[in-house]
Amino acid sequence: MTQTYKVTGMTCAHCASSVESALKRVPGVANASVKYIRKEATVEGQADSQALKQAVREAGYGLEDK
Numbered sequence: 083m084t085q086t087y088k089v090t091g092m093t094c095a096h097c098a099s100s101v102e103s104a105l106k107r108v109p110g111v112a113n114a115s116v117k118y119i120r121k122e123a124t125v126e127g128q129a130d131s132q133a134l135k136q137a138v139r140e141a142g143y144g145l146e147d148k
């Protein structure tokens with residue numbers, strides 16, 4: 083399953099890699115990729131979307147449904 087989210091609070095490409103690492107640490111995530119230019123996260127796997135949002139919030143950013 084692939085889910086796509088909108089990412090808020092990113093100001094540079096480094097932010098995108100921080101969000102990406104936070105997503106990859108969530109149980110059930112097979113792969114995650116964040117595009118800074120598109121402000122978009124693509125997450126593969128079976129992770130719970132609330133857990134993804136929580137992990138991104140803890141990293142200092144926001145994750146919203148598209």
Ligand SMILES: [Cu+2]
Nearest residue numbers: 093094096097
């Ligand atoms: Cu940044």
